[in-house]
Amino acid sequence: MSGSDETIAVVVVTYNSAPLLADLIASLGPGLDGLDWHLVCADNASADGTVETLRRLAPTATIVRMGRNAGYAAGINAGVAAAGPHGAVLVLNPDVRLGAGCGRELLAALRTPGTGIAVPRLVDGDGGLIFTMRREPSILRVLGDALLGAERAGRYPALGEVVTDHTRYASGAVTAWAEGSTLLVSAECWRRCAPWEESFFLYSEETDFALRARDAGFVTRFTPAARAVHLEGDSRRSPGLWALLTLNRVRLYRRRHGRLATAGFWAALLLRELSRALLRKRPSQAAVRALVSPARLRETPGPHSVRPAA
Template sequence: MALSSSGQGETVAVVSVTFNSERLLADLVASLETGMQGVSWHLTVADNASTDASTSEIRRLLPEATVVEMGRNAGYAAGINAAVAAAPPHTAILVLNPDIRLTAGCAKELLSVLGRETSGIVVPQLERGDGSYIPVLRREPTVLRALGDAMLGARRAGKYPMFGEIVTGDRYYQSETMADWAAGSAMLISAECWQRCAPWDESFFLYSEETDFALRARDAGLPTRLAPAARAVHLEGDSKQSPGLWALLMVNRARLYRRRHGFASSAAYWAALVLREASRALLGSKPSRAAVRSLTSPARLRQAPSAQTVRANG
């Protein structure tokens, strides 16, 4: 578990949050053995009151791992904060979803970019199980980009920096590209970045917490960067299929934007999100119908989301 052949004195705290993740853990742990090769590391898992055997499975697979039992479904950000706080001494933090599978040498590549460039966060190139790449880089949310997403679709709008939040186009993924933020399913965070910008904002519960953290890091002069030679497979979750999760994702996007902008701009951004989701709801999308209900509910926009909020949206 604690390999140390890099000679650089780096120790990575690998942290993950589980919630009924038992079926994913064997492959995650197996991928760590090759993905962390040449790097000193340890694993800390925060479990959000799983009702399956997630905690016992981690202890069986990797007895040296630290397991933090949260006692409730406290949300993703709270789990990350608790895992980092409980982790043994470290010089960097690798946040991983349970459905991430590192490829050989991934961590060493991430550390190389983190140490060579001015960065607070470095992310690998993610791929789907079929080998196709996942665009992980993101631009800062703006009203124009929300409208571009609504009118053109995220992938098409992403080709145009002014109109797309998701960074699409092969040219951006062939070099160590800097971005405003990146998908949070796999990210290496420097110790300096964590010390200056942590903790993750637990009021988001799930979604937008990584956006908030990365934007705060960028504002502090610690940007996010892609390490194109570092590869990982993401099995991807079900937010696009689950009405409750999709509604939560949209509401948190509106809440985050409101925290960083004035009233008029926030109202325009909210309207663009409603337009996007309403157009898809008219085409029969159940997740988008749930998103419209939540976006047009003053109570849900005001209150911090919770596990109960997700269940209420289906």
């Protein structure tokens, strides 16, 4: 393949990611075999030698030095802006490892009429299936999670946001959105729906983009023939990150619904986190404190929003 219409801009946002880069970069060749691609890395002021490691391992990559920790969405936007001509954007976390032929399968799915985003079947570092498909956030789905737990609720479309039925991951499907570690976005979808919303800083930015893409007529397509490994981060273990994730869910809902509905969504989230906080789960305790703080709900997320547990 040749020509800008067939070229993939691989955009990776790094932040103190040096230990992850060797395996990521090693996976790009097999994962994108047969495709024209170029790598763009947007670095959010890493202090661990990430930029130097990138220059050593990927000397032809374009490196965008953000100069500060500007957040995930800002890094993606800057990376795409710095990319050469391309027909699609492959957004990758540094802790993703592409399976052989993943890019070809995603690109084939992206060519299905009406598709703007294609996502692969992901497993974790131990080979366990990651539930990547998501339904649109709703009050009933938050309550279902609170009362039944995410995995049980996710078996029922009305009650769970995360699709947790293993059988649904055996074949291709259209999903409202998908976790944002590995996304192939068509150039047309990017042109009409970008930029990613930088005010989220971290978490919910991929949800916002996919739902806006759907509003514009572009679906997100789950593609099980495309395989990748995602080592995953520590949002569920870090009180500060979990609080930010929870707050951003409220902010996202508020962007798409009225005040009354948003109040109901906030109350449902508070109930869910409070039920877990009573079990002394520190991330949920941090989320409860954030949800009942008017200042935290009003503020624009940023590095200051990721706070240590009290």
